[in-house]
Amino acid sequence: MDKLSIFGLLLAFSGIIGGSLLEGGSVIVLLQGASLLIVLGGTMGAVMLQNPFKVFSKGIKMSRWAFSTPQLSQQRMIYQLSAWNNIVRRDGVLKLEDQIDEMNDPFVRKGLQLLVDNTSAEKIRNVLEVDLRTFEQFHFQSARVWESAAGYSPTIGIMGAVLGLVHVMQSLTEPSKLGAGIAIAFISTLYGVGLANLIFLPIAGKLKNIIMQQINLKEMYIDGVMMIANGENSRYLENKLQGYIC
Numbered sequence: 001m002d003k004l005s006i007f008g009l010l011l012a013f014s015g016i017i018g019g020s021l022l023e024g025g026s027v028i029v030l031l032q033g034a035s036l037l038i039v040l041g042g043t044m045g046a047v048m049l050q051n052p053f054k055v056f057s058k059g060i061k062m063s064r065w066a067f068s069t070p071q072l073s074q075q076r077m078i079y080q081l082s083a084w085n086n087i088v089r090r091d092g093v094l095k096l097e098d099q100i101d102e103m104n105d106p107f108v109r110k111g112l113q114l115l116v117d118n119t120s121a122e123k124i125r126n127v128l129e130v131d132l133r134t135f136e137q138f139h140f141q142s143a144r145v146w147e148s149a150a151g152y153s154p155t156i157g158i159m160g161a162v163l164g165l166v167h168v169m170q171s172l173t174e175p176s177k178l179g180a181g182i183a184i185a186f187i188s189t190l191y192g193v194g195l196a197n198l199i200f201l202p203i204a205g206k207l208k209n210i211i212m213q214q215i216n217l218k219e220m221y222i223d224g225v226m227m228i229a230n231g232e233n234s235r236y237l238e239n240k241l242q243g244y245i246c
Contacts, residue, residue, distance in 0.1 A: 002069050005206065012198045035160050035188040039195060042156035047148045051141075058138070059145030066206040072217050078241045081224035084112075085234045093118060107131055107218060111225040121229040128222045136215055143207035150200035157192015161185050220244040 017027060048056055087095050097116045103109040110131065114124045164185025220241055227237045 002067050005067050008202075009198070016194070016198075030187065030190070032187045032191075035157075035164070035191050038160035038163065038188055039153060039156050039191040042159065043149050043153045043192075043195070046152040046156070047145055050148055051145055055138070055141050056145055058142040062139070062142055062207055063146070063203055065210050066203045069210060070214070072213050074217060074220060074241075074245045077217060077220060077224070078238055081221070081228065081241065082234045082238050084115075085224075085228045085232070085237055088115075088228055089231070089234070107135070108221060111221060115225060115229060119229070121226040124225055124229055125222055128218075128225070132215065132218050132222070135218070136211070139211045139214075140208065143204055143211060146200045146204035146207065150196040150204065153196040153200060154189070154192040157189040160188025160192070164188060216244055 017030070020030065021027070051059070084096055084099075093115055096112055100109055100112050100116065103112060107128070111124065111128055114127060119127075162185075164187075165182070168182055168185055223244075224237060224241055227240070
């Protein structure tokens, strides 16, 4: 669980709600189910229209990464590649065949299989870089689902405010209701802008950072497998791959 993300979200909402209370506002006024339905429904509908189902579905599933970041260990990858290199130099590349089925990551499994098949380093790079480009494009597309939501949300919020004002205009004969009605109408705008800047954009940014880390790890793996295929010394392999670690 990413404690910083949770703390940041709580801090943001606490600041806004706390500031509203200090100005004499009421939490009850901020809780408007109709406004929330308009903003969330309209935003999600527009995002669905923009994206293919596969991309939209992946983007929604990836949102949990913002609060439960996938564990990526570059150092562990270096140790693993160095261990494989030692096995290959000592016992030959076919000794790695038993480890292929133990790998859960299809990308890692494919690289290991290419090594066992005695594929040249250049061909290994060509094959794995195609997978890497596909991974990069698909995951960045999926992360942009949340950027799209951040773009639509404020506009949908304004539409909600306009709808609220239309209802207010229908109550002009009852002046006592106008003030409260106008306040409620503008809650939609608040929801639209708030969701875009406090939730949608931060999630998109967090996902992009995580994807970049995953790409960095895959690039490290490609370099490591190529060095194993070229018969490089394990110390050289470790020293070069350490450069990927910030």
